[in-house]
């Protein structure tokens with residue numbers, strides 16, 4: 322009896338142990354097998370690449386054979402949107418959140434601002450890393466670095482090679498900015514005695530912007546950015562393939578091409594000798610060099626045996642700048658604007674894993690959608706993270722409808738209000754904003770210039786059309802489905818729809834966090850950091866100066882610069898512009 326009881330007891334304990342051990346093994350197996358089968362993800366982001374400037378969008382001059390081949394063999398994203406500028410697109414890609422939910426509603430993170438994607442928001446790299454991915458980044462960061470905690474290697478990337486700001490010289494990797502500063506008292510006297518209009522003094526900050534992980538990268542001067550970043554990406558791929566740990570790879574390759582300054586090795590502009598416009602010619606060379614870089618990355622993936630389990634995504638981060646060689650014909654507007662030319666982007670997905678390759682996807686897809694989409698591929702859901710993106714993989718892979726029916730392009734409370742208020746909604750139509758609901762698009766405030774610029778080499782076929790809107794106009798409504806080029810404003814004829822969309826903007830506005838756009842902090846100056854741009858917030862003092870404080874941060878100086886000087890200057894001429902006194 323005793324023996325039997327004991328046997329039963331032991332049997333129960335053993336059974337529990339067996340169950341526990343089996344469960345742990347099963348969990349481990351499921352985790353390992355999920356990790357093993359999760360696809361490699363290679364995300365290639367290019368900078369300011371015009372909608373027109375790729376072969377599969379009809380470019381007749383710029384040659385992009387690799388992009389065309391990959392796009393035609395994959396899924397072309399034909400209703401794909403990003404943001405009109407660098408930081409906004411990159412912050413949304415890596416966080417899955419609209420700018421109104423990150424505080425980055427206005428402009429870009431400037432080199433000397435204490436600003437960035439908030440640390441408490443996990444990045445796509447953080448999440449993929451937690452899902453078992455090896456995570457590597459090459460190229461342009463531009464979502465903040467004033468604190469070391471904001472560097473790519475502290476935000477989920479196992480490795481980083483690239484630059485932290487929005488641009489650099491493509492060969493030297495140096496970057497200069499002019500912050501300007503108000504006149505000092507003694508300079509003011511000089512100003513009053515001389516007949517000059519100079520009301521501020523040039524204050525140029527220069528440094529190299531290139532890092533390997535967190536260390537300043539030296540000895541790369543002279544290596545062209547696209548070549549350098551391609552080589553580093555190829556190194557990542559080959560190094561990853563050599564490792565036997567079977568982790569899937571996430572590679573984020575953010576080329577500086579085709580961002581200004583317009584520079585490229587001469588060999589790439591030779592095929593474009595017939596292009597008369599010099600900016601356009603150089604830009605075309607940069608595009609072809611970038612196309613070659615993408616080819617070399619795909620070859621490395623194939624040679625490393627990774628290609629068959631890889632999803633490659635290609636995207637521009639905004640429209641082309643027509644003043645800097647780019648073109649978005651036939652779309653209206655360009656880089657930095659809320660017109661389609663600023664935000665409807667070149668994009669495609671190519672992968673042997675796609676069920677319906679060789680197709681065009683017309684579903685509404687936005688850059689914030691990559692966050693939940695790629696995490697879905699990694700076997701993770703983003704419930705509870707308050708992301709604004711949608712998982713669009715089924716639409717991309719199978720051709721089903723996109724789950725996204727609405728898209729907040731932005732609400733920017735810092736952009737000066739434009740025109741007069743209509744009082745037809747709680748939302749102030751003078752505020753710069755844009756929203757898409759189904760095929761309808763509403764724009765308010767000042768969206769920036771909105772002309773249609775023909776490709777310089779095709780002016781014989783097409784003619785540019787200047788922006789027809791009156792300067793004070795501040796509300797437009799378009800049916801993008803029927804009118805993708807924003808030619809017919811339907812605001813007056815469809816006021817009910819416009820008011821509904823203004824009200825929707827008001828609902829979004831309530832959820833916005835305060836916008837951050839701080840003054841410059843001069844501790845950023847590379848002269849304090851061995852000639853490199855990098856984190857500075859750890860500095861308590863300016864070397865040799867004493868307690869760190871921006872010249873504009875004391876209330877007394879603010880009073881002098883903002884009230885006394887403008888008053889005195891107004892005696893001689895007119896009031897100086899705000900930018901002079903708030904550089």
Ligand SMILES: [Ca+2]
Nearest residue numbers: 369406407638
């Ligand atoms: Ca850009």
